[in-house]
Each structure stands twice: as C-alpha cells, then as structure tokens.
Amino acid sequence: MxxxxxxxxxxxxxxxxxxxxxxxxxxxxxxxxxxxxxxxxxxxxxxxxxxxxxxxxxxxxxxxxxxxxxxxxxxxxxxxxxxxxxxxxxxxxxxxxxxxxxxxxxxxxxxxxxxxxxxxxxxxxxxxxxxxxxxxxxxxxxxxxxxxxxxxxxxxxxxxxxxxxxxxxxxxxxxxxxxxxxxxxxxxxxxxxxxxxxxxxxxxxxxxxxxCGFVPIIGQHGEKISPLNADDTIRVHYDEDQDVDPNSLAATLQMGKPALEVHSAQRVGGQEPFDGVWLRATAGDDRVCRLEVTPQALEQELLRRPAIPVRSPVLVEGDSLAYLTITREGAEAERPFRLGAAAYGPRAEELARDLVAHIDAWGSDRLAVPRMTITPVGWASTAGHVIGKPESRITLTY
The missing domain is CATH 3.40.50.150 (Vaccinia Virus protein VP39)
Structure with a gap:
C-alpha cells in the first residue's frame, strides 16, 4: 500500500x-x-x-x-x-x-x-x-x-x-x-x-x-467597467484617461449586425502565448481597452467569440470597436490557429485593420518586451508613448 x-x-x-x-x-x-x-x-x-x-x-x-x-x-x-x-x-x-x-x-x-x-x-x-x-x-x-x-x-x-x-x-x-x-x-x-x-x-x-493576474489594491479608482448590454454579460474595462462612450458602443452591438472580420498573417500553436499582442498595442495606441464576454453572452451568440472571452484586447473609438479573435485553420498545421480582428460599428474596418497591424507588429518579434520608464507627475517624461496617471507617467518604447 x-x-x-x-x-x-x-x-x-x-x-x-x-x-x-x-x-x-x-x-x-x-x-x-x-x-x-x-x-x-x-x-x-x-x-x-x-x-x-x-x-x-x-x-x-x-x-x-x-x-x-x-x-x-x-x-x-x-x-x-x-x-x-x-x-x-x-x-x-x-x-x-x-x-x-x-x-x-x-x-x-x-x-x-x-x-x-x-x-x-x-x-x-x-x-x-x-x-x-x-x-x-x-x-x-x-x-x-x-x-x-x-x-x-x-x-x-x-x-x-x-x-x-x-x-x-x-x-x-x-x-x-x-x-x-x-x-x-x-x-x-x-x-x-x-x-x-x-x-x-x-x-x-x-x-x-x-x-500575471492579481486582486487590485484598495484605494485606486482609475479603472472603469461599463456594461455594453442590458443583461451585463458584455463589458468594457478602460482607464479614466481614455475616451470611451459605453452607451454608443452598446447601441452599436444592439443593432445585431454581423461582425466585420479581418485576418492577420500571424498563426499560433495550441499552447503558444499571444498576450504580447496586447502589450505591443499599448505601446502606441491609447484606444486599447479590455473586452469581457460572459459564457451567457457566448451561448446567446450576441457577438463573434473573442480570442479569450473573459479578457481580450479591444480597440475602442466612438461607437465602434474591434477585438482580438482566434480561428482554427487546419488541424495538421504546426500553428493551426490564426489571429485576427472582429469589429462592429461605422469605423469597424479601420479599427479592425489597426488591430491587425498591432498583431503583425507583434508577429515580427514575438518575444520583444518594451522598455518602461516611470516618472513622478511633474517630472519630464522620456521619449516614447506616454500614459498619464494622477501620480505617475508611464513611457513605453520598443
């Protein structure tokens, strides 16, 4: 025994x-x-x-x-x-x-x-x-x-x-x-x-x-969450400095039109990470947010399935959005999944192509990580893309 x-x-x-x-x-x-x-x-x-x-x-x-x-x-x-x-x-x-x-x-x-x-x-x-x-x-x-x-x-x-x-x-x-x-x-x-x-x-x-993923610290309130449908099964997460209009986005999704889809040239294997797409996009694009879609919304087929339903990068502008998708193409291929974008709204095509550009930029060097420089508010930031917060300035450069 x-x-x-x-x-x-x-x-x-x-x-x-x-x-x-x-x-x-x-x-x-x-x-x-x-x-x-x-x-x-x-x-x-x-x-x-x-x-x-x-x-x-x-x-x-x-x-x-x-x-x-x-x-x-x-x-x-x-x-x-x-x-x-x-x-x-x-x-x-x-x-x-x-x-x-x-x-x-x-x-x-x-x-x-x-x-x-x-x-x-x-x-x-x-x-x-x-x-x-x-x-x-x-x-x-x-x-x-x-x-x-x-x-x-x-x-x-x-x-x-x-x-x-x-x-x-x-x-x-x-x-x-x-x-x-x-x-x-x-x-x-x-x-x-x-x-x-x-x-x-x-x-x-x-x-x-x-x-990584951690419970957020108590006392900081710069992150916002807004429902994009009446059942609160589709949500957008964004920072307080971003220009996001949840009501306009909700109206766009309620129209029920099919997603405009654009595929990238980038493919991944079943266990191959692609979270670097999100990281790459934030280093130059202030429209990057997080889309959260619950199982209930997926069952009701309210929108095209995101790459990772609970957390996928999404570009948001006015009443339009485009988010990351993953599509299986050929079970025998070494990398059978293709990354792409699904988009809704009047600027769907533009946003989808912008997101695909971020995907392809990541694909050119998948292991690249940006240099982050943080300075206190009131101090000069270094050259690069700056994200402003109440007490600090974050600069990202590749």
Missing part, C-alpha cells in the same frame, strides 16, 4: 515541477523548499496546499474577485526572481496575504529586514499569527493602507507589491532607495504585468515584465 506523501515531499515535488517549467535562482529555490506553504493555509489539505494554484483566504461579498488570496506558487517564484532580494536588504511588501510571501522574503533577506503591510485587519492578523507560529517573529506586520507604505522602517532596498497596482503613489518613491528595485503587478489598458523596475534618480526603469 502506498504511503501518503509528507508535506516536505509535496513541497519539494511542487518546487521540482516549477523548475521543470521555469527558471528559479538558487536562493529562491532554497526559500521555497524551506518555508512550509501549508502552515500558512491552515485547514487546507496538503495536496491542495502544494498545488500550483491560488487559494482564496478571504472572500469579497458582492465582488467578482476575492479580497485576499495566496498567490500561485510559480508566480510567487517569478516575482521573487524579478525582485532579486539580497541577504542584507531591507524589504517592504505591500499586501500581506497569508504571510507566506513575507516568510520567503525573510529567508532571502536573512540579514536585513522585512516589513509587510495590509489594509484588512483580518488578513494582517492571519499573517502575523502564521509568521509567529513558524519562527518569523522578526517580520514586521502593519495593518495599514498599502498605498501609504511603511515610512517608519524606510528607506527600503526592495519593495514588492502582491496586489494589482494601477498607479505608483508618491509615498513609495519616497521610501525606495536610489538603485533599489520595485516589483509590482502593474495594471494599464486592461492588462496586468509583473514589472521589475530599478530606481535611477527620478526614474523607474524596467528590465522585465511578465503576464
């Missing part, structure tokens, strides 16, 4: 599985093999504690996303690699969650300090309790709005956010050392990327970004 695997065995098996798919620095690997994730998720069975998936620790009644959760372990490892915390670093974490990530940070910065902040008293208490129970009493846990940071322990060599951030508050600039690193799930134009940034005087300059 086979024996039930122990927590240590399951933890090492999980780390081995992550290593088989993703690179991981030796220090991060040691930390993930050391810290018992199950101890920060009491009540969850061991198998689920060591599965590469997120775990909700506090629901958010009436909202589509939980208030707090334990992040996917492979994403945790990826962000820790981006952070590159050193043994003597002073580290600030925004979003305490279970306390697990703070424990990993304490292993990495074992001769420095770790401070973690969370706005929710239950979440902060859970993190404090679990950290104490597992030998991490030296980690500072503060119940506070994460947008304020933790000036009492500043300055920091590393700041990491484990919640989605739409704008970088001035307080974080004040608390990050020059030469220090900031890693955060940054939200713009409907997408979220874990961006690794190094402070160089009055600039934060990126050296990497990865697709």
């Amino acid at each position: 086979s024996q039930t695997p122990t927590a240590d065995q399951l933890r090492n098996r999980l780390v081995d599985a992550i290593l088989a798919e993703h690179r991981m620095p030796a220090a991060v690997e040691r930390a993930m093999r050391t810290v018992p994730r199950d101890a920060f998720l009491p009540g969850l069975d061991l198998e689920n504690a060591y599965t590469d998936q997120a775990v909700t620790i506090k629901d958010n009644p009436g909202k589509p996303l939980p208030l707090s959760c334990a992040s996917v372990p492979s994403v945790v490892a990826m962000m820790l690699e981006q952070l590159d915390a050193r043994t003597a670093d002073d580290v600030l974490e925004i979003g305490a969650g279970t306390g697990y990530n703070a424990a990993l940070l304490a292993e990495l910065a074992n001769r420095g300090s770790v401070t973690t902040v969370d706005i929710d008293p239950d979440v902060a208490l859970h993190a404090r309790t679990r950290l104490n129970a597992n030998g991490y009493e030296h980690v500072t846990v503060i119940e506070r709005d994460g947008l304020l940071g933790a000036p009492e322990n500043a300055p920091y060599d590393r700041i990491i956010a484990t919640v989605g951030v739409w704008d970088i508050p001035a307080t974080w600039w004040d608390q990050l050392n020059d030469g220090g690193r900031l890693v955060l799930p940054l939200r713009w134009r409907g997408q979220t990327r874990s961006v690794a940034l190094t402070r160089r005087g009055d600039q934060l300059v990126s050296d990497g970004m990865e697709l």
Whole structure:
C-alpha cells in the first residue's frame, strides 16, 4: 500500500515541477523548499496546499474577485526572481496575504529586514499569527493602507507589491532607495504585468515584465467597467484617461449586425502565448481597452467569440470597436490557429485593420518586451508613448 506523501515531499515535488517549467535562482529555490506553504493555509489539505494554484483566504461579498488570496506558487517564484532580494536588504511588501510571501522574503533577506503591510485587519492578523507560529517573529506586520507604505522602517532596498497596482503613489518613491528595485503587478489598458523596475534618480526603469493576474489594491479608482448590454454579460474595462462612450458602443452591438472580420498573417500553436499582442498595442495606441464576454453572452451568440472571452484586447473609438479573435485553420498545421480582428460599428474596418497591424507588429518579434520608464507627475517624461496617471507617467518604447 502506498504511503501518503509528507508535506516536505509535496513541497519539494511542487518546487521540482516549477523548475521543470521555469527558471528559479538558487536562493529562491532554497526559500521555497524551506518555508512550509501549508502552515500558512491552515485547514487546507496538503495536496491542495502544494498545488500550483491560488487559494482564496478571504472572500469579497458582492465582488467578482476575492479580497485576499495566496498567490500561485510559480508566480510567487517569478516575482521573487524579478525582485532579486539580497541577504542584507531591507524589504517592504505591500499586501500581506497569508504571510507566506513575507516568510520567503525573510529567508532571502536573512540579514536585513522585512516589513509587510495590509489594509484588512483580518488578513494582517492571519499573517502575523502564521509568521509567529513558524519562527518569523522578526517580520514586521502593519495593518495599514498599502498605498501609504511603511515610512517608519524606510528607506527600503526592495519593495514588492502582491496586489494589482494601477498607479505608483508618491509615498513609495519616497521610501525606495536610489538603485533599489520595485516589483509590482502593474495594471494599464486592461492588462496586468509583473514589472521589475530599478530606481535611477527620478526614474523607474524596467528590465522585465511578465503576464500575471492579481486582486487590485484598495484605494485606486482609475479603472472603469461599463456594461455594453442590458443583461451585463458584455463589458468594457478602460482607464479614466481614455475616451470611451459605453452607451454608443452598446447601441452599436444592439443593432445585431454581423461582425466585420479581418485576418492577420500571424498563426499560433495550441499552447503558444499571444498576450504580447496586447502589450505591443499599448505601446502606441491609447484606444486599447479590455473586452469581457460572459459564457451567457457566448451561448446567446450576441457577438463573434473573442480570442479569450473573459479578457481580450479591444480597440475602442466612438461607437465602434474591434477585438482580438482566434480561428482554427487546419488541424495538421504546426500553428493551426490564426489571429485576427472582429469589429462592429461605422469605423469597424479601420479599427479592425489597426488591430491587425498591432498583431503583425507583434508577429515580427514575438518575444520583444518594451522598455518602461516611470516618472513622478511633474517630472519630464522620456521619449516614447506616454500614459498619464494622477501620480505617475508611464513611457513605453520598443
């Protein structure tokens, strides 16, 4: 009879599985093999504690996303690699969650300090309790709005956010050392990327970004969501600086006309990512938003199926829109799926062709990632496409 695997065995098996798919620095690997994730998720069975998936620790009644959760372990490892915390670093974490990530940070910065902040008293208490129970009493846990940071322990060599951030508050600039690193799930134009940034005087300059998804931080309201039909089964997500008229878009979709479709020259395999299309488009086009289509809308065939129904890039202008599609063409081909655009409204053809141009630009160098430079409001931006936010300016260049 086979024996039930122990927590240590399951933890090492999980780390081995992550290593088989993703690179991981030796220090991060040691930390993930050391810290018992199950101890920060009491009540969850061991198998689920060591599965590469997120775990909700506090629901958010009436909202589509939980208030707090334990992040996917492979994403945790990826962000820790981006952070590159050193043994003597002073580290600030925004979003305490279970306390697990703070424990990993304490292993990495074992001769420095770790401070973690969370706005929710239950979440902060859970993190404090679990950290104490597992030998991490030296980690500072503060119940506070994460947008304020933790000036009492500043300055920091590393700041990491484990919640989605739409704008970088001035307080974080004040608390990050020059030469220090900031890693955060940054939200713009409907997408979220874990961006690794190094402070160089009055600039934060990126050296990497990865697709991710995180619960948004409480207190930032620059992202808008509007229904495009009476049943609220089709929605557009956009930023406050974008010129979006949901009523006009809804009227266009209600006309029930078939989509105008334009195919690109770009094909992808079944497991080949194409999220770079969205990223590429945001580096020069302020019309990029996110389209969300629920299963109910798809069943009713209210519009042509988007590439990824819950989140696809869409160009919006006036009463017209064009969004990303994927069409299967030939099961035997190495890349059997063709990318394209479906569009509605008076400017459908123009928008569809503009989106296809973004797809083809991505296709010319599929692994290219833009350089992101962020400056505080009031400071001069560098050359490139600028996205303005209340407290910062984001510049993207390829």
